[in-house]
Amino acid sequence: MNSAGEKGRWGAGGGRGGRHAVVVGGSLAGLLAAHVLAGHADRVIVVERDRLPDGPQPRPGVPQGRHPHVLLQGGQVAMESLLPGFLAELREAGAPRVGMPSDMVMWQTGRWFRRLPATTHIYTGSRAQLEDLVRRRVLANPVISVLEGTDVVGFLGDASRVRGVLVRDRSGDARAESRPLEADLVVDASGSGTKAPQWLAAIGAEGPQEETIDTGLAYASRVYRGTNGALDGETRGYYAYPDPEQVHAGGALPLEDGSHLVIVSGLRGDEPPTDDDEFVTYAKRLPHPLLHRWLDEAEPLSPAFGFRRTANIRRRYDGPGHPAGFLATGDALCTFNPIYGQGMAVAAMSAVALRDALADRRRTPTTRRVQQALLAASRLAWDISAGADRKMPGAVGTAIDGGPADQVAGWYLSRVQERAPGDPVVGRAFRAVLTLSAPVTALFAPPVARAVLFRAPAPTPTEPPAAPEESGARA
Numbered sequence: 001m002n003s004a005g006e007k008g009r010w011g012a013g014g015g016r017g018g019r020h021a022v023v024v025g026g027s028l029a030g031l032l033a034a035h036v037l038a039g040h041a042d043r044v045i046v047v048e049r050d051r052l053p054d055g056p057q058p059r060p061g062v063p064q065g066r067h068p069h070v071l072l073q074g075g076q077v078a079m080e081s082l083l084p085g086f087l088a089e090l091r092e093a094g095a096p097r098v099g100m101p102s103d104m105v106m107w108q109t110g111r112w113f114r115r116l117p118a119t120t121h122i123y124t125g126s127r128a129q130l131e132d133l134v135r136r137r138v139l140a141n142p143v144i145s146v147l148e149g150t151d152v153v154g155f156l157g158d159a160s161r162v163r164g165v166l167v168r169d170r171s172g173d174a175r176a177e178s179r180p181l182e183a184d185l186v187v188d189a190s191g192s193g194t195k196a197p198q199w200l201a202a203i204g205a206e207g208p209q210e211e212t213i214d215t216g217l218a219y220a221s222r223v224y225r226g227t228n229g230a231l232d233g234e235t236r237g238y239y240a241y242p243d244p245e246q247v248h249a250g251g252a253l254p255l256e257d258g259s260h261l262v263i264v265s266g267l268r269g270d271e272p273p274t275d276d277d278e279f280v281t282y283a284k285r286l287p288h289p290l291l292h293r294w295l296d297e298a299e300p301l302s303p304a305f306g307f308r309r310t311a312n313i314r315r316r317y318d319g320p321g322h323p324a325g326f327l328a329t330g331d332a333l334c335t336f337n338p339i340y341g342q343g344m345a346v347a348a349m350s351a352v353a354l355r356d357a358l359a360d361r362r363r364t365p366t367t368r369r370v371q372q373a374l375l376a377a378s379r380l381a382w383d384i385s386a387g388a389d390r391k392m393p394g395a396v397g398t399a400i401d402g403g404p405a406d407q408v409a410g411w412y413l414s415r416v417q418e419r420a421p422g423d424p425v426v427g428r429a430f431r432a433v434l435t436l437s438a439p440v441t442a443l444f445a446p447p448v449a450r451a452v453l454f455r456a457p458a459p460t461p462t463e464p465p466a467a468p469e470e471s472g473a474r475a
């Protein structure tokens with residue numbers, strides 16, 4: 001892609017009868033990118049290594065799908081703008097819409113959140129269901145086709161331009177030959193384990209600089225049906241966030257069938273077990289026995305699944321010297337520590353950025369400009385997860401050292417965190433930023449800054465609050 005504004009302006013088209021785009025990976029970022037590109041290409045081929053299920057089923061290419069996947073407000077807005085009516089479909093399919101902080105029992109930095117009226121909502125249904133709905137909507141477009149059960153194993157092209165991909169059937173035949181699939185644009189949406197840096201190197205093209213911050217956080221998740229009523233009715237879920245003093249996190253979030261997906265997490269060296277009994281015992285490490293007691297009585301409905309690759313990784317393709325005709329998006333561009341629940345939202349926000357960059361009539365959408373727009377779409381999420389993870393004990397990586405400005409911001413943010421659970425004004429701004437629906441500057445708006453700089457933290461409940469506060473407490 002040198003220029004790719006609209007049909008007719010995009011790439012050479014070669015002898016293939018039109019402009020072709022190839023998207024590597026048919027998960028959320030790939031599907032949403034394909035949806036946008038279909039407005040600019042004659043043909044979009046999504047190459048996906050899995051055989052795609054005919055319904056909301058987990059699949060091997062997305063092992064994280066067994067773990068909680070909340071859709072934050074910023075992602076909801078982006079999804080709806082890409083696929084109008086999507087949120088109504090999600091609700092119709094039964095995905096719980098949970099109000100924050102009213103519907104949840106939440107703990108952070110030594111405090112319980114007051115259950116004030118909701119200022120934001122999250123969707124907590126299963127990852128498989130959400131992906132299934134996106135897949136159905138996107139693949140209904142006849143411009144888009146999927147090459148299932150097929151691996152991308154390399155790129156075509158040279159240092160100046162990526163001209164397609166090499167694909168190989170996953171037939172199980174190790175001798176199967178790879179074959180070329182030419183394209184005017186290749187989009188890498190193959191997730192955090194992307195091999196694009198190696199494939200670029202193999203054609204002599206410049207790869208990315210990588211920024212990493214790894215806390216060694218590990219997850220274990222398991223589905224339960226509650227029996228003691230603590231997470232029914234007005235209390236729909238529970239969440240305890242980690243911080244440098246309390247490094248364990250845990251939560252129970254409602255799924256579409258009335259069960260809860262429970263997660264416990266810990267850092268390197270104290271990873272949560274996937275053994276059935278030990279999973280429950282591990283919940284004792286949380287700052288309050290609520291989740292442990294609930295688990296002790298609840299009925300497990302699945303085995304426990306673990307997950308350990310949770311480093312923040314940002315691949316910088318936005319500088320000069322990278323080949324034309326290649327973009328990276330989703331986790332392949334920027335992977336976040338999943339504890340902050342941002343990746344799907346950023347995949348959707350990136351697709352909106354792609355759409356807007358390609359539609360911008362004032363500026364030629366060069367590869368570099370579009371890649372910069374994709375990076376910008378992930379910046380807030382990166383600042384949140386990298387900023388928080390830098391402070392965690394044992395964190396390692398190339399981007400671990402923040403500058404002096406980060407230290408001042410860190411001081412201010414820790415005061416925000418102390419006040420968010422009890423102060424309605426600070427809490428609203430904090431949630432807006434954390435759910436990617438307001439920029440960080442929302443935390444510096446005058447009423448918020450006054451509370452953060454000059455007021456002591458407001459009192460918070462001494463025990464997990466069992467019910468939402470009355471509307472009289474509205475901010």
Ligand SMILES: Cc1cc2nc3c(=O)[nH]c(=O)nc-3n(C[C@H](O)[C@H](O)[C@H](O)COP(=O)(O)OP(=O)(O)OC[C@H]3O[C@@H](n4cnc5c(N)ncnc54)[C@H](O)[C@@H]3O)c2cc1C
Pocket residue numbers: 024025026027028029030047048049050060061062064067068069070071072150151152153189190191192219307309329330331332338339340341342343344345346347
């Ligand atoms: C434990 C965990 C919990 C998470 N929780 C949340 C959450 O609460 N909220 C949230 O918003 N996000 C969450 N995320 C992040 C979220 O899963 C991703 O950001 C999201 O799936 C978008 O990723 P993606 O489409 O870029 O990549 P992925 O979803 O990882 O998909 C990559 C796709 O590429 C395919 N592929 C890979 N290599 C090849 C190849 N060579 N050839 C062909 N196909 C290939 C794979 O099969 C897969 O389909 C979580 C992540 C993890 C790990």
